[in-house]
Amino acid sequence: MTNRAPHADADNLLVAGDPTAPVEAVKARNQWLDVWDQFRTHKGAVASLVFLIAIILFTLAGPLVWRLDPAALDIRNKDLRPIINALWGAEKVAWAHPFGTDNLGRDLMAQIMQGGRISLAVGAAAMILAILIGTFVGVIAGYFNRLDGLLMRLTDLFLALPLLPLLLVMMLLFRDPLRSAFGPEQGIFILIVAGIGITSWMHTARIVRGDVLALKEREYVLAARSIGTPSRRIITRHLLPNVLSPIMVSATLGLATAIITESALSFLGLGFPPDFPTWGKILADSVPRMTAFPERVVLPGLAISLTVLAVNYIGDGLRDALDPRIRGL
Amino acid sequence: AAHEGERGRDGALGIIYWQAPSIMNAYLSGGTKDIEAASLVTEPLGRYDETGAPVAWLVDEIPTVANGGVAEDLTSITWKLSEGLLWSDGTPVTSADVKFTADYCMDPEGGCAQLAKFEGVESVEVIDDLTVKVNFAAPTPNPYGPFMGNQSPIIQAAQFAECTGTRAPECTDANFMPIGTGPFVVTDFRTNDVIQLEANSNYRDPMKPAFQTVTFKGGGDAEAAGRAVLQTGEFDYAWNLQLAPDVIAAMADGGVGTPVSAFGTLVERIEMNMTDPSSDLPEGERATAAHPHPFLSDEKVRRALSMAIDRDLLVEVGYGDAGRATCNLVPAPAMYASDNTDCLVQDIDGAKALLDEAGWTDTDGNGIRDKDGVEMNILFQSSTNAVRQDFQALIKDWWEQIGTSVELRNIDGSVFFGGDPGSPDTFQKFYADVEMYANNFDGTDPASYLASYTCEKAPRPDSGWQGENINRYCDPAYDALVAELNGTADLDERSRIAKKLNDMVTKESMTIVPLVDRGRVSAHANTLGGVLLNTWDSELWNAADWYRIKE
Amino acid sequence: MLTYTFRRLLISIPTLLFIAFVIFMLLELAPGDPMANMPLTIPPEVKEKMRLALGLGEPWWIRFPLWLKQFFIVEPQYWFDSAFGTNFADGAQRIISFQSRSPVFDTIAQRMPQTLWVVGMSYVVGVLIALPIGIISAYRQYSVFDQVGTFVSMIGFSVPPFFSGVLLIVIFSVTLGWLPSIYDTTHVVNDWASFKVQLMQMVMPVMVLALQTTAQVSRYMRASMLDNLGQDYVRTARAKGMKESVVVMRHVLRNSMIPVITVIALGIPAIFGGAIITEQIFKVNGLGQLLIIALQGNDIPMVMTLTFLFAILIVMFNLIADVLYGVFDPRIRYD
Amino acid sequence: MLDQTNTALVRVRDLQMHFPIYSGLLRRQTGAVKAVDSVSFDVMQGETLGLVGESGCGKSTCGRAILRLYDITGGEVTIDGTDIGQMSQSDLRTKRPTMQMVFQDPQASLNPRMTVEAIIREPLDEHTKLSAAEKEAKVGELMDAVGLNRRFAKRYPHAFSGGQRQRIGIARALALNPKFIVCDEPIAALDVSIQAQVVNLLEDLQEKYGLTYLFISHDLSMVRHIATRIAVMYLGKIVELAPRAELYSDPLHPYTKALLSAVPEPDPAIAQTRERIVLQGDVPSPANPPKGCNFCTRCPAVMPVCKDIEPTYQEVTPGRFVACHLFETTGTAEKTAGYI
Amino acid sequence: MPDGALQPGSADPVLDVRGLKTVFKVRGGEVHAVNNVSFDLRAGELLGVVGESGSGKSVTMMSLLGLLPSPPADVRGGSVRFEGQDLLHITPEQLRAVRGGRIGFVFQDPMTSLNPVFTVGYQIMEPLRAHMGLNKNAARARAQELLELVGIPGAAQRLDDYPHQFSGGMRQRVMIAIALACDPKVLIADEPTTALDVTIQAQIIELMKELRDKLGMAVIWITHDLGVIAGIADRVLVMYGGQVVEHAPVQELFRNPQHPYTRALLTTIPKISGERARRLTVIQGQPPILGDAPTACPFRDRCDVAIARCATENPPRYDLGGGHDAACFVAKGAVDA
Numbered sequence A: 001m002t003n004r005a006p007h008a009d010a011d012n013l014l015v016a017g018d019p020t021a022p023v024e025a026v027k028a029r030n031q032w033l034d035v036w037d038q039f040r041t042h043k044g045a046v047a048s049l050v051f052l053i054a055i056i057l058f059t060l061a062g063p064l065v066w067r068l069d070p071a072a073l074d075i076r077n078k079d080l081r082p083i084i085n086a087l088w089g090a091e092k093v094a095w096a097h098p099f100g101t102d103n104l105g106r107d108l109m110a111q112i113m114q115g116g117r118i119s120l121a122v123g124a125a126a127m128i129l130a131i132l133i134g135t136f137v138g139v140i141a142g143y144f145n146r147l148d149g150l151l152m153r154l155t156d157l158f159l160a161l162p163l164l165p166l167l168l169v170m171m172l173l174f175r176d177p178l179r180s181a182f183g184p185e186q187g188i189f190i191l192i193v194a195g196i197g198i199t200s201w202m203h204t205a206r207i208v209r210g211d212v213l214a215l216k217e218r219e220y221v222l223a224a225r226s227i228g229t230p231s232r233r234i235i236t237r238h239l240l241p242n243v244l245s246p247i248m249v250s251a252t253l254g255l256a257t258a259i260i261t262e263s264a265l266s267f268l269g270l271g272f273p274p275d276f277p278t279w280g281k282i283l284a285d286s287v288p289r290m291t292a293f294p295e296r297v298v299l300p301g302l303a304i305s306l307t308v309l310a311v312n313y314i315g316d317g318l319r320d321a322l323d324p325r326i327r328g329l
Numbered sequence B: 001a002a003h004e005g006e007r008g009r010d011g012a013l014g015i016i017y018w019q020a021p022s023i024m025n026a027y028l029s030g031g032t033k034d035i036e037a038a039s040l041v042t043e044p045l046g047r048y049d050e051t052g053a054p055v056a057w058l059v060d061e062i063p064t065v066a067n068g069g070v071a072e073d074l075t076s077i078t079w080k081l082s083e084g085l086l087w088s089d090g091t092p093v094t095s096a097d098v099k100f101t102a103d104y105c106m107d108p109e110g111g112c113a114q115l116a117k118f119e120g121v122e123s124v125e126v127i128d129d130l131t132v133k134v135n136f137a138a139p140t141p142n143p144y145g146p147f148m149g150n151q152s153p154i155i156q157a158a159q160f161a162e163c164t165g166t167r168a169p170e171c172t173d174a175n176f177m178p179i180g181t182g183p184f185v186v187t188d189f190r191t192n193d194v195i196q197l198e199a200n201s202n203y204r205d206p207m208k209p210a211f212q213t214v215t216f217k218g219g220g221d222a223e224a225a226g227r228a229v230l231q232t233g234e235f236d237y238a239w240n241l242q243l244a245p246d247v248i249a250a251m252a253d254g255g256v257g258t259p260v261s262a263f264g265t266l267v268e269r270i271e272m273n274m275t276d277p278s279s280d281l282p283e284g285e286r287a288t289a290a291h292p293h294p295f296l297s298d299e300k301v302r303r304a305l306s307m308a309i310d311r312d313l314l315v316e317v318g319y320g321d322a323g324r325a326t327c328n329l330v331p332a333p334a335m336y337a338s339d340n341t342d343c344l345v346q347d348i349d350g351a352k353a354l355l356d357e358a359g360w361t362d363t364d365g366n367g368i369r370d371k372d373g374v375e376m377n378i379l380f381q382s383s384t385n386a387v388r389q390d391f392q393a394l395i396k397d398w399w400e401q402i403g404t405s406v407e408l409r410n411i412d413g414s415v416f417f418g419g420d421p422g423s424p425d426t427f428q429k430f431y432a433d434v435e436m437y438a439n440n441f442d443g444t445d446p447a448s449y450l451a452s453y454t455c456e457k458a459p460r461p462d463s464g465w466q467g468e469n470i471n472r473y474c475d476p477a478y479d480a481l482v483a484e485l486n487g488t489a490d491l492d493e494r495s496r497i498a499k500k501l502n503d504m505v506t507k508e509s510m511t512i513v514p515l516v517d518r519g520r521v522s523a524h525a526n527t528l529g530g531v532l533l534n535t536w537d538s539e540l541w542n543a544a545d546w547y548r549i550k551e
Numbered sequence C: 001m002l003t004y005t006f007r008r009l010l011i012s013i014p015t016l017l018f019i020a021f022v023i024f025m026l027l028e029l030a031p032g033d034p035m036a037n038m039p040l041t042i043p044p045e046v047k048e049k050m051r052l053a054l055g056l057g058e059p060w061w062i063r064f065p066l067w068l069k070q071f072f073i074v075e076p077q078y079w080f081d082s083a084f085g086t087n088f089a090d091g092a093q094r095i096i097s098f099q100s101r102s103p104v105f106d107t108i109a110q111r112m113p114q115t116l117w118v119v120g121m122s123y124v125v126g127v128l129i130a131l132p133i134g135i136i137s138a139y140r141q142y143s144v145f146d147q148v149g150t151f152v153s154m155i156g157f158s159v160p161p162f163f164s165g166v167l168l169i170v171i172f173s174v175t176l177g178w179l180p181s182i183y184d185t186t187h188v189v190n191d192w193a194s195f196k197v198q199l200m201q202m203v204m205p206v207m208v209l210a211l212q213t214t215a216q217v218s219r220y221m222r223a224s225m226l227d228n229l230g231q232d233y234v235r236t237a238r239a240k241g242m243k244e245s246v247v248v249m250r251h252v253l254r255n256s257m258i259p260v261i262t263v264i265a266l267g268i269p270a271i272f273g274g275a276i277i278t279e280q281i282f283k284v285n286g287l288g289q290l291l292i293i294a295l296q297g298n299d300i301p302m303v304m305t306l307t308f309l310f311a312i313l314i315v316m317f318n319l320i321a322d323v324l325y326g327v328f329d330p331r332i333r334y335d
Numbered sequence D: 001m002l003d004q005t006n007t008a009l010v011r012v013r014d015l016q017m018h019f020p021i022y023s024g025l026l027r028r029q030t031g032a033v034k035a036v037d038s039v040s041f042d043v044m045q046g047e048t049l050g051l052v053g054e055s056g057c058g059k060s061t062c063g064r065a066i067l068r069l070y071d072i073t074g075g076e077v078t079i080d081g082t083d084i085g086q087m088s089q090s091d092l093r094t095k096r097p098t099m100q101m102v103f104q105d106p107q108a109s110l111n112p113r114m115t116v117e118a119i120i121r122e123p124l125d126e127h128t129k130l131s132a133a134e135k136e137a138k139v140g141e142l143m144d145a146v147g148l149n150r151r152f153a154k155r156y157p158h159a160f161s162g163g164q165r166q167r168i169g170i171a172r173a174l175a176l177n178p179k180f181i182v183c184d185e186p187i188a189a190l191d192v193s194i195q196a197q198v199v200n201l202l203e204d205l206q207e208k209y210g211l212t213y214l215f216i217s218h219d220l221s222m223v224r225h226i227a228t229r230i231a232v233m234y235l236g237k238i239v240e241l242a243p244r245a246e247l248y249s250d251p252l253h254p255y256t257k258a259l260l261s262a263v264p265e266p267d268p269a270i271a272q273t274r275e276r277i278v279l280q281g282d283v284p285s286p287a288n289p290p291k292g293c294n295f296c297t298r299c300p301a302v303m304p305v306c307k308d309i310e311p312t313y314q315e316v317t318p319g320r321f322v323a324c325h326l327f328e329t330t331g332t333a334e335k336t337a338g339y340i
Numbered sequence E: 001m002p003d004g005a006l007q008p009g010s011a012d013p014v015l016d017v018r019g020l021k022t023v024f025k026v027r028g029g030e031v032h033a034v035n036n037v038s039f040d041l042r043a044g045e046l047l048g049v050v051g052e053s054g055s056g057k058s059v060t061m062m063s064l065l066g067l068l069p070s071p072p073a074d075v076r077g078g079s080v081r082f083e084g085q086d087l088l089h090i091t092p093e094q095l096r097a098v099r100g101g102r103i104g105f106v107f108q109d110p111m112t113s114l115n116p117v118f119t120v121g122y123q124i125m126e127p128l129r130a131h132m133g134l135n136k137n138a139a140r141a142r143a144q145e146l147l148e149l150v151g152i153p154g155a156a157q158r159l160d161d162y163p164h165q166f167s168g169g170m171r172q173r174v175m176i177a178i179a180l181a182c183d184p185k186v187l188i189a190d191e192p193t194t195a196l197d198v199t200i201q202a203q204i205i206e207l208m209k210e211l212r213d214k215l216g217m218a219v220i221w222i223t224h225d226l227g228v229i230a231g232i233a234d235r236v237l238v239m240y241g242g243q244v245v246e247h248a249p250v251q252e253l254f255r256n257p258q259h260p261y262t263r264a265l266l267t268t269i270p271k272i273s274g275e276r277a278r279r280l281t282v283i284q285g286q287p288p289i290l291g292d293a294p295t296a297c298p299f300r301d302r303c304d305v306a307i308a309r310c311a312t313e314n315p316p317r318y319d320l321g322g323g324h325d326a327a328c329f330v331a332k333g334a335v336d337a
């Protein structure tokens, strides 16, 4: 809301009826329904949500239907092309491998499914970790003046840390314990998520801190204090919900960065075991054969881009939907 | 022939190495990229040609026992420099330079990367201006370590006089722009990036080199290097295209360049860990001889794992024409290559039978063979590299067919091959059951290569995990045979012993499971003539003879 | 303002020392070894000797202060000596790279031109494209332009450069043959023709990198413009009879640029950090490639120096961004 | 308003609230904004004390300092017999239910992301152990008490008009049955036709619950309506404190006079003939108040002594306090006499 | 009433607004914010506009000069005659010349209406250079004069200060200076003192009176504070629910209010002097929802004298004589034409 005189906005429009009118037995609607109603008005967000659910279903439920093991080799059927190529040429295609196979005969569709599961999980987990750390540091730095300088310098430190040696050190220190605790794949997963997470929270922290600095001077925060709300709950009840929208923006960008960072790690040869596909890895491994087999880069590339785009739109929609002022009511 | 004429007639030459050279001094870096780049400028007394045969380079003939250059008792070798050789700065090359080179590398403080070349050298004497004699402490059947091959070029005493010992790294100018006898001299050196060279005006053959300048670009990846030569024609020569054969073939369709390949001694192999790498063992005992491997110590298991592998398919997928299946650790030169082809045929059923016979059966029905409560869970590690990862996937598939479970791990090369004793991921530490990589030996004599599998060369905690016998193979008979080889001068006898040693670690014990004899693939532009791909020496060994083919 | 800057500078000294220490310990802990790139044919004893010759035998509490001394005392002395012909350094040991055995600062200086040309230029280009896009998207919110802008910038943000870079090479170098795929760092621009060559070789890496910058900066610009377009002073400007162009391009833009400028300033250290993957793909061999090669080769002095320089830049540009905020926004005064 | 018992619910003595100004390299404190500087007064049980003054003179700061929303620089604040001046924030929590605040800007003082119900319930959550149903019932009662339709409990603040929003703020303040409420310009941001509603509501509630108000405002006509006694502040100090009737009929301090004369008169007949005292110049900064009397830079009746010596705040006639050299009787006036 | 206010022969209004209609397009419909508003303004006169918040005062004035963002605003009809032109139907170019040049506008909130990143001097000089074509130095000199005119001490130095360095009252004076820069014929002041406190408000009011007398321009003064109106206006326009409900000379309005809303408004305000009311009168009910075009009297729900007709018909403005008119069926003297 802009800085016009507080009473000169369009509020009057929304005050339907007279407050002294007899109490009607209006069953209070669940506010999440309202959120959903508002969300539905954002066409891009709804389309994106459908897409995202589809792609999540594809990666999660897909393997139940498409039972090929992504790591299964079928060397006789290597380098098959996607079935669609049959339309314009007598190329090597097979219905058994609708997206084609790679140079060892692994089914691309199964790989994209499993790769998606991992990429999405890495992206989401790393993003959540980054957002959690970033928000925590940002809120604490913004709210407690005394910690501000220290935490901001800590942020500088993390900005300066190089990701690759950090990951190598983390691998060195934690891979074996994690491997014995969670198994090889989950162990690496945790490592990669932690690595990406703890090297990408700084922007969120900065932004959140800036917003909290402004928010904590708001009167409703003072009001909460006058009620006797302790700092802890002032933060959770009054500050956090109001920094939600910048966090949401960071989160969508964070998801994109996390998926891409994972793929860059794959490109640089760090990351998951070799028989463990991720979108980024499929993409990175296929770049040398890009001209001969464009589908191998296009499919994972598109999957990454569209997911990021979808998340971005959903973030937009959600931000609007969560804001009661935009939601109306 | 068409390629004769005056020096510098063919203008500019572009060479691309996807690993960028960081220094031009072969003694301060063992890296192939650096040594090969340096070979354009500095040269050894003798080289190996593309067949592995020694050729005289800065001398008139290679000293041998026959021509009297090598002492009968094998304790010394005398080199006689050709007359009239000049450094690129115009000063004459003398035997003092040769002696200086040896002293430079043998300085205990200098950290010389080629010290192994000078192993056993007691002293180097200047006999006269052109004659120099190398004395060995003990009879040395292969006296061609020093000054032979691209690792041991002659450097100019005058230029490096102030750069010995601890001061070696301070001489940046000398290390980047050495004065040499080779066909080119450095005009601009940018470390890890690009080197610019021009024809050496004091080169011994006035008609060579044909190219006036050379741009030696480094960095990127093999794919980009291949593309620059085979598809866009931006460069004339690309080194070591470690790419899948279909990728190279697709690039070669570009029609501007040609891939060339040649074989040497590089063998991609699987190493079996003879000790137990289990992380349950206390540090210090883990992966040491104190605990034999729970299942790989069974020879039949190792044999079965080898039988399950289809080496021809590996070659097809990974190397194409640039590889051939092998069962030998020493695949070349021909005189040392054992006649050993048993492993070439894949035999999954045979492997299963062998495991059954050895008592490895799936008793608990989880699909994984076991015996006495030991499950055959294999941790298979290798360095990060596209072809190796394909191999890992294929081998995993086969091994799982015979009833084992395989976990793959790939480790960044800088960690895997780095000797950091603090890291659990080095190939020497071998905290895995099997690992795969490639190794070769310098020159043509496999003696020291085979000697790496003696008991005392096993990496151990007390040796700081250093040592080449990473399998921790230990057989007194092998050790004895190695000693015998070192005392034998007769070539036929040496060949017999070497083959026997090779067989002991491969087909007899299956400690080392060779997979592919890897050739080297490089590529040159169709307009570049004179390229003779040499795997025994620098690829650029005859750059002086390269020329531009004119249409 | 001045005391503020000065105070921040003072605070950054301990911060940087601590950062240096953390980076050093990180590298110290990291597995890997400068000998990793040596062929396996070199025997372990020899490798051990080489390692000792590199100074790796000393414990970290000796090497770290030594590095600090070299970085803060010796290197400036050398720089001073070369600038004024004095001899303060007196042959003291500089920071020497493990790989090339040459002073790391010489190498860094050598890499600076191409990094600035390519990464810097891409930043400039990216920002220059982003600003109008952001302005127009905000001014015509929800128009087709705005929607397409959002779409393209999100795609641009989410395509990894190792893909977009190779794609460009395949199209423009291999198929069309228009542009070189390999950057020539030795190229000297001295006339129009050579300038054209320079442009040609810069186009692709600059495009790849600029895409990312554009995507981000245009989002910030748009958000900031939207914030300001609704402000009361915009109406005031219109009521004064100002032209629409003056209203938007002067009144609104000036206010909107304040947060965007700081965002832009915060992005500048990344230029000097290089663009690792893009540089590698186009063989630009700038600082990014230097860092990655040093990392792969475990060239600790090089990695340490580069990351620390980068840390200095980050801290400095943080400070600059804060100060800029004060400079551009008269409401904020730091004292 | 009601029959006044003569006991002071709130006693404020020498209250000081200085905001430090830091500067220089080492961030040393180099000065202070003396937002409230030695203020003393009492608020009687059940009365409404009006606090008026120009914008920026420290009214809000004074109100907040009394409720210990700030850590005060000096002085004593006693509420309901307890000295809360130096109490720690955690101990204060238990005292909070007795003293509450209604804020100036009804929009800004309500969290836009909380429903009305959640806002009113917040104090209950913090200080009571009621069940959810009891809380809901209590919220309903409160909404009734301030005249808000219960139907709107699930709505968000933005959906209310300014007057309704202010009612939400009042309901929140009432939730814990406080004895003392600081109303910090509760009507300043409201439209005229709504101001009256809120003021009436405040009066009704006072009558019903026996509340005590500190009513901060710069609207003198409204203060005249609601307050029993009025304190006038200028630049961090109280310059005059008097019962309503006396203050409006016979203001003593020159500033009070100017203030009263500046109030627009909604009757053109009077308005266009009335003599206005238009003050010249701007209010000095509280970080750098003038020497002597704070008002000396704008005072129409300034005397040389004003520029040197700070006037004492003293009782000139029973119940009337003023700080001005014009009314300085003797230098010995009891400073500690009751501020009634 | 100041004598100079109603100059003889000024029957020709400088600004003549007829049947102005402005709607906002919002999600799910339209908001009729201004309905059929007509008024005129004579030279040298001060027209007060009062009405409760949201009654359309600001929207009306901004519609005149096309200052509303479009979309969502849409000025549907009517005419605004100024100096022989209809401001609603001239080119943007011509409109720009009027804005700031011939008609000055002072906005409600001085804190946000000045651009924080330009100096005060720059902002005053901007219209001078755009409309009067002054060069830099001339504009600066004029800007300094203006600042002095509005009573800012040390004007020469303060030109280079930024708005945040000014107090609220001074900022409002700067806004006035900007509006006066090009000697406009008409000054529209939209609640120029609402955000200020009384002593400063008094200063501004004095200033405006003085300036009006000195420069002889016509002023429209929007406020919802009847007290302010009483002090300065010549005529008063009372707005409610997007319409003009009453219009009369100031004395007449206060003495003889005819519209029930005006009457209610007059009683809600507590007085600073005289008898103190026991309880404040309030206008019951809520302001109207400005939805579709009105078909009934917008005040009927809150009106204590409403008749059946009020719910079916929107009352026109009945002329009550003496320049007084009111939009109410029950107004004294209201006769259907």
Ligand SMILES: Nc1ncnc2c1ncn2[C@@H]1O[C@H](COP(=O)(O)OP(=O)(O)OP(=O)(O)O)[C@@H](O)[C@H]1O
Pocket (backbone or CB within 6 Å): D019, D033, D034, D035, D053, D054, D055, D056, D057, D058, D059, D060, D061, D062, D218, D286
């Ligand atoms: N947190 C703070 N830090 C520094 N100075 C402050 C702070 N809060 C208030 N001040 C200063 O204290 C003085 C008094 O402010 P306060 O808000 O109490 O005034 P007020 O009388 O309530 O004004 P208004 O009528 O505008 O609300 C002002 O000069 C203000 O700038």
Ligand SMILES: Nc1ncnc2c1ncn2[C@@H]1O[C@H](COP(=O)(O)OP(=O)(O)OP(=O)(O)O)[C@@H](O)[C@H]1O
Pocket (backbone or CB within 6 Å): A005, A007, A008, A009, A010, A011, A012, A013, E024, E026, E031, E033, E051, E052, E053, E054, E055, E056, E057, E058, E059, E060, E072, E224, E290
């Ligand atoms: N952008 C808009 N969209 C929809 N409705 C609007 C918009 N701007 C104003 N309105 C509506 O127009 C009506 C008139 O608003 P206006 O700002 O003119 O009121 P006002 O009389 O100036 O009130 P105040 O005294 O508060 O300034 C209000 O009901 C408001 O809700």
Ligand SMILES: [Mg+2]
Pocket (backbone or CB within 6 Å): D059, D060, D061, D104, D184, D185
């Ligand atoms: Mg206040």
Ligand SMILES: [Mg+2]
Pocket (backbone or CB within 6 Å): A008, E057, E058, E059, E108, E190, E191
């Ligand atoms: Mg308005």
Ligand code: NI
Pocket (backbone or CB within 6 Å): B001, B002, B003
């Ligand atoms: Ni020939």
